[in-house]
Every structure is written in structure tokens, then in C-alpha cells.
Amino acid sequence: MKNLSALALLLLAVSCSSAPDVRPGADGIHSISLLGEDVKDTEGAAHKQARAYCTKLGKTIEYLSDDTVKATPTEVSMEKSLFKDNESVATDIKFKCN
Numbered sequence: 725m726k727n728l729s730a731l732a733l734l735l736l737a738v739s740c741s742s743a744p745d746v747r748p749g750a751d752g753i754h755s756i757s758l759l760g761e762d763v764k765d766t767e768g769a770a771h772k773q774a775r776a777y778c779t780k781l782g783k784t785i786e787y788l789s790d791d792t793v794k795a796t797p798t799e800v801s802m803e804k805s806l807f808k809d810n811e812s813v814a815t816d817i818k819f820k821c822n
Contacts, residue, residue, distance in 0.1 A: 725777035743777035745770070753788060757816045766813045767792055788818040 746756045756774055760766030778785040784791070791817040 727800050728789065743773040745773055746777045748777075752820055753818055754820070755816065757814070760813045760815070763792055763794075763813050765816075766815045770815050770817050774817055774819050778819070781821050783821035786820045786822050788815075790818075790822060791816045 729735060731737045742746075743756075744755055745758060748754050754774070754777065756770050758766050760769065775785050794813055
């Protein structure tokens, strides 16, 4: 029984951590915003979390918008300490799970 409880806790922790940056929307439109140093890596990480979120719900993803820009802290209203070399990549994805 202890092994079963430990396994249940592990599965719960893994399922919650697969999409930590997804912000669920009450209207069914979810979003994820990430900062990174590289366009490909940042977009890839955001898409991976969005897909994982829908998969966890047993649904498929429908992308509504995908915006990625090279940005400075002023352009995305972020704290300068989050940026390396005063420039980063900001990506924002809106999606639905169908």
C-alpha cells in the first residue's frame, strides 16, 4: 500500500510539472509566455508545455496565436535582471484543447 501511495504522489508531481507555465483560461483559451535566449529553444519549450497540457486533458491542441520577438526589458515590461545582455526572446502562445 505504501508503494501505491508513493507512486500516486510521484505521478501527481510529474503531471503538474509537465506544463508549469501554462495559464488556463476560463473561456477555454489558454496561454503560455516564456523568456529565453534563443528563438528555437524558447518556442520549442513553450510548444512542448502547451502540448503536454492538452495531452494531460486527453485532448489535442489548436494554436490560436504564436508571437515571438527579440525584446528588451522595456518592451515586455519585465525586470532587467531577468534578461541576459539586456536582450532576450519573448514568446507568447494562445491555444485551445479540443
